[in-house]
Amino acid sequence: MKLAFYIHVPYCSKRCGYCDFNTYTPSELKITSGLDGISGAYIDLAIREINLAKNKIGQDITVGSIFFGGGTPSLMQPLDIGKVINKIKSDFHLTDSAEITLEVNPDSVDKYKLSKFLEVGVNRLSFGMQSAVPHVLKTLDRTHNPENLIKVTGWAKELGFNEISVDLIYGTPGESMQDWQQSIDSAISLPISHISAYALIVEPGTKLAAQIKRGDIEQLDDDLTAEKYIVADKSFSTAGFHWYELSNWAKNDSKSQHNLSYWNGENWWGIGPGAHSHINGDRFWNVKHPNTYKEKLQKNELPIQDFEILQASQIESERLMLSIRLTGGIETKSLNNQQIQDLSTYVKTGHLNLSDWQNGRATLTLNGRLIADRIVREILL
């Protein structure tokens, strides 16, 4: 069986205003000494969970990717990251070409630390860039200096990282078209091979949601956000980054193998508090709080909060929902007559590509990508 590992690191030195991820700051955890001491203890727990995973699903497993996400995994000590990689290598069959990604906060690393991550086996870095415009970063409540991106990606390149990605956010209130173009231009000038660009989502309960509700920050403008997507796709393509998933663009073969395993409905195990797993149609997810997570593992129990066994129709719905977002789209011969009929109206309106449709595939055009949810709702089971 093929498996991807996701390792969640639920710690940040500060929570950003738009973020609703399962992550905790020292003050939320009532740690006065900061996060420096937390790496070793947390990684020990993660390793325990990997051990339990092995007991559950066996060792005859090929691991093609590991992804350290967060939170801020770059807060961890490189040696601790290395321990996780080694544990997976010793318990399972980790392929030679395995993609091992680390999400990096540009503020939290120097060149030396990056070199150590490379040494322990990390071979892909994903930097949280978000924007190159100071006032936009301020609205997002991000602390980093946009100049840092040039510096950190430069170091990474010099050190020999071949796969470098940046994350961008567009549609932030107050971000003009010029602002966004500046962020795009700034990203494509970096020595990188991959870009993820997400439209900002205002999640309920976040500081940003409260600020918008109070009127301190203006509402999102969906029409402007749509324009920004179109502009981004154009600039990225011109610079050689081609879309392969709705919010992801890559040069040549630099697609994220790990993320593709999500979108292709493959198996993955999520390690860490709140992490989700999917093994052959079973979904389960871990308890959310690091303390509960710790208690469970100290008792040598899988820290699972709840699970869901997908029915065939749900598996099919997920397949449609995920594959429509990929360049390959959906093979029309896998659809029933009603679904084909429902989709054909979107071919007429130019939201699905006509020549692909005639060749048996439902693939999104640029305008189609912007209303992908609307289209997939039509054919959901």
Next chain:
Amino acid sequence: MPAIPITKSPQPAATKPDQIRNFCIIAHIDHGKSTLADRMLGITGVVEDRNMRAQYLDRMDIERERGITIKSQAVRLPWRSGLDNQDYILNMIDTPGHVDFTYEVSRSLAACEGAILLVDCAQGIEAQTLANLYLAMENNLTIIPVLNKIDLPAAQPEKFAEELANLIGCKPEDCLRVSGKTGEGVEVLLDQIVKQIPPPVGDLSAATRALIFDSVYDSYRGVVTYVRVVDGHLSPRDQIQMYSTGVRHEMLEVGVISPEPMASNGLGVGEVGYLITGVKDVRQSRVGDTVTTYNNPAKIALAGYKDPKPMVFSGLFPLDGAEYPMLREALDKLQLNDAALVFEPESSAALGFGFRCGFLGLLHMEIVRERLEREAGLTLISTAPSVVYKVTLDDGKKIVVTNPSEYPDGKIAEVMEPIVKATILAPSEFIGTIMELCQQRRGAQKGMDYLSEDRIEIRYTLPLAEIVFDFFDQLKSRTRGYASLDYEPIAEEAGDLVKVDILLQGEKVDAFSQIVHRDKAYAYGVSMTGKLRDLIPRQQFEVPIQAAIGAKIIARENIRAIRKDVLAKCYGGDITRKRKLLEKQKEGKKRMKMVGRVEVPQEAFIAALTTDSDKASEKKK
């Protein structure tokens, strides 16, 4: 203590007419009729304190919640008069207070010799009460003026006693003063009922004649018929006969309500009670008909009532088309109790299959709708109310139109619309605003009188269609709630009317068509297209909304195509969440109606068809 135990009181079928007093209470909504009735039940001892609940007689949830009475009720109250120390039976016939239910009021009046005119002495008499008062006076009923709520700090009993005295021609000091809430003055009132209201007069030995004043379907017992015996008597062994149809029925039970049904040995002259015959359809036990006995049928019927005629029509459609058979069943059932409700199947391109229903007025319409939703668990869309138009075509052909979508296109020689006589009572400071509103609604002033120094009665004739279109809400809001309205149809007049159609993407939406006066067509078109622009979500294509008279476009709005409908992120933990969100959204889509290619949410229909967005909440206050 003048309450007497029920068992020791004069018994049904053994009560002499001169021991009986039959009365009803005429009052406006909120003037405290149900509270007073509750108090009477308590003081006469028919309901023990521990069984008392507020508004005991209002049977339906809707009645209790809205504080209004929809169906009449008759309760037998034993009472020992404090004036002569004799035992009496008081039959209280509860009547609805709203203008829509005038026909129910007139039934109740025919069963009584007297009426209590109950007026809130913080508010004064209201237009609808006035109308019912005139009705009672026409029926030669003895009127006892009563000022209620004297316990309120804002009570002005002197002022309103003056007003009542002017209206009914008595002295201000003849107005009794009570508080249904505290019970003050209620015993005096009961004594005055005995003293002032004449006992019923009838021939004990003549052939039995009893007037049906209400007929209610009960799912356990079949039809329960409420009667007032005029001559002769009814006994449990009788075979009865309906005068109008000549049909014979077995009597299964006869009894009185006190306040729960109680079988009795029969009913004598002047008594009020119920009978059950096993009939399953109220139409076989028609209100206004005369009950007589099979063995000795009466030769002459009692004067009945005119059948109420529906004045306002609206389409009712189930939100979920599959609920159509349930809607039919629920309407059938409601009609068992509500002879004024008429309906026939209707199909709408936009709303599917439903029923065109006729109502007595707006409140009647609202109550029927609410009962259908509540009692049958249906979710309904009702189209904008319409009145009855009589259209004459150029070729002399005549058509009756109760549904705007049936309005003929072109070649119309004349359209007649119903005209009502409206009476508005309000503080005199609002004369200007009220006249302005009536002028805007094509009204013609017919007169104005001062009821007291600062209260006026204004009379207008107005097209009913104008009243149906949010007139009452406007009147209330422009007079800060002080004005009250009553109206009755008086004539039909020719009007310069046109039909305005609403088109979505060039396609006519029949549910939104409306017949309006030519001068108001433009305003209607602009307001409707504007409302729909705000209510219909953006689609993946542009949707023009137009208002048109025939082929002429009079207003236009545009819904721009949606640009973005996608969530950017979709990683591990997002997948379940996203699938569930999409499934939920898809479920929501099923509640959309397709108009051509345009998805219109049910809420848009409901909101667009509601003349005033805060109307529903306003009414419930």
